[in-house]
Amino acid sequence: MRLKSLIVGGILAAMASTAALPALAQDSVYVPLFSYRTGPYAGSGIPIANGMSDYLTMLNERDGGINGVKINVEECETGYDTQKGVECYEQVKAKNPLVISPYSTGITLQVIPKAGVDKIPVLSMAYGLSAAAVGDSFPWVFNPPATYWDGASAIITDIANREGGMESLKGKKIGYIYLDAGYGKEPIPLLEDFSKKYGFELTLYPVPGKEMQNQSSQWLNVRRDRPDYMIMWGWGAMNPTAVKEAVKIRYPMDKFYGIWWSGGNDDAGAGGEDAKGYRTMNFHGVGSDYPVIQDIKKYVVDAGKSQVDPAKFADNLYNRGVYNSMLIAEGIRQAQELTGKKVIDAADMRAGLENLNVDEARLKEIGMEGFAKPVKLSCSDHSGHHQVYVVEWDGKDWQKAGEWFSPMTDVVRPMLEKAAEEYTTANAPWPKREEKCLSN
Secondary structure, three states, X not given: OHHXXXXXXXXXXXXXXXXXXXXXXXXXXXXXXXXXOOOOOHHHHHHHHHHHHHHHHHHHHHHOOEOOEEEEEEEEEOOOOHHHHHHHHHHHHOOOOOOEOOOOHHXXXXXXXXXXXXXXXXXXXXXXXXXXXXOOOOOOEEOOOOOHHHHHHHHHHHHHHHHOOHHHHOOOEEEEEEEOOHHHHOOHHHHXXXXXXXXXXXXXXXXXXXXXXXXXXHHHHHHHHOOOEEEEEOOOOHHHHHHHHHHHOOOOHHHEEEOHHHOOHHHHHOOHHHHOOOXXXXXXOOOOXXXXXHHHHHHHHOOOOOOOOHHHOOOHHHHXXXXXXXXXXXXXXXXXXXXXXXXXXXHHHHHHHHOOEEOHHHHHHOOOEOOEOOEEOOOOEOOOOOOEEEEEEOOOOEEEOOOOEOOOHHHHHHHHHHHHHHHHHHOOOOOOOOOOOOOO
8 A cells, every 4th residue: 555655646746746847837937148257258258247137137037027927047158169159049049048149259150050051040149140139040049239230330430430531531540450260250351342342451460369368460450550540359357368468568548449248347358547548349238327237236136146246247248148138028028918818839939039010119118218218110121220339438437428310221131131141042942032021
C-alpha cells in the first residue's frame, strides 16, 4: 500500500507540475538580453546592460509587466565576441524569445540571415547594418531610431552648420578614427561618398581591436595630418584611450566628434577637465531628471534589484539601455493591441515593431516626456531616421549643445535602398518579403 501511495502521489505531482506549465506560459513572455559585463568592452557594456535590465524589471515591479504579462528577462554574456554572440543566439532560440537584441554590429551581421529563417525579430537599436532600415528587404530586422549612416550624416551636418553651410566643407580635412571591425567600417561608404560630394578630404585611422589601448601611432599621425575635425566610431576601451590621446596631442576637443556609442561618461571622463568640448551625438535624455528614471530608482535600484553602481546610475549609456528596453516594451504593447492577444509570440512582436508609434502623449504616459522624441516605424521603414542632437562634455558631465535636428534623410535613404539591393544580391538567393503589412 505504501508503494502504491508513493506511485500515485508521484503521478499526481507530475500531473500538477505539467498542468502548471501552460499557466506560466500564459502570463509571461521571454526577452533575452545579450550583454557583456566582462572583457575589454565591459566599460561600455555594463551600463548598457544595467539600463536595459532595470527598465524591464521596473515594469514588472511597478506594473506587473505589460498588460498583466510579466517579462522573463535573461542575460546571455557575449563578451562582445561574435562567436559567443552566435552561441547565445542558438542557446536562446529554443526558448521562444520575442526579440533578439545583439548589442554588437558583428553579432547582428551574423544573425540577420538567421532572423527570417527562424522567424525571430532582431532589434539592433541605432547600430548594425544600416541597410536593414529597408523593411521590404529586411522584414525581421529593426534599427530605430536612426542608422549609422544617419549618425554620420548628422555629424557632417553639424560640422557644416558650424562652418557656414555644406559648401564650406570643400577643402576641409576630416579624420575618421574607428574600431577596425564591422562596427567601425559600417559608415565608411557614406563618408567616402560625402567626401566626393562635398569636397572634403577624408583620412582613415583604423584601430585594431587588440590595440584599443595603444593608439599612440594613430594620434601621432593625427598630429601630423592636422585634420580640421575628427570623427570617432569607438567602443569599449577604445573610447577613453582616444580621448586621452587627443588631449595629449592637444587636439581641439570641440572639433572632436564621436558617434552616440562613443559618448559614455567614462569615455569623456578619462580626459577630465581637459576633455571639455568633446562632442557626441545623442537621441535620448541625459541625467536622472525624468519620471521614468526616478521610477527605476524607486522600484529597482533602491529595492536592491539592480546591479548598477549607484554612482553610475543614469549615466549616458545607462539611459541608452533604458531607451532600448522602452522600444522592446512598446513593441510588445503594440503587438498586444494589434493582435488582441496578451501573450504574443515572435511573429506578433515583429508586427508590433513594424507598427511602433510612440507619440508625445505616449512618451508622457511612460515618464519619458523630454527624454526622447516620438518614434514611428512602418513596413518599409524599420529605422525612422529620427531626430538627434549633440551633447558636449563640460569636464564633469554631458550637456545638451544644440537643438534636435534631422539627419540627411533625403540623401541617406536612397543610398540605403541601393545598399539593401546590393546586400540581397550578394547574398542570393535572398527571400522575398512574404510577411503581410499589418496595421491597427
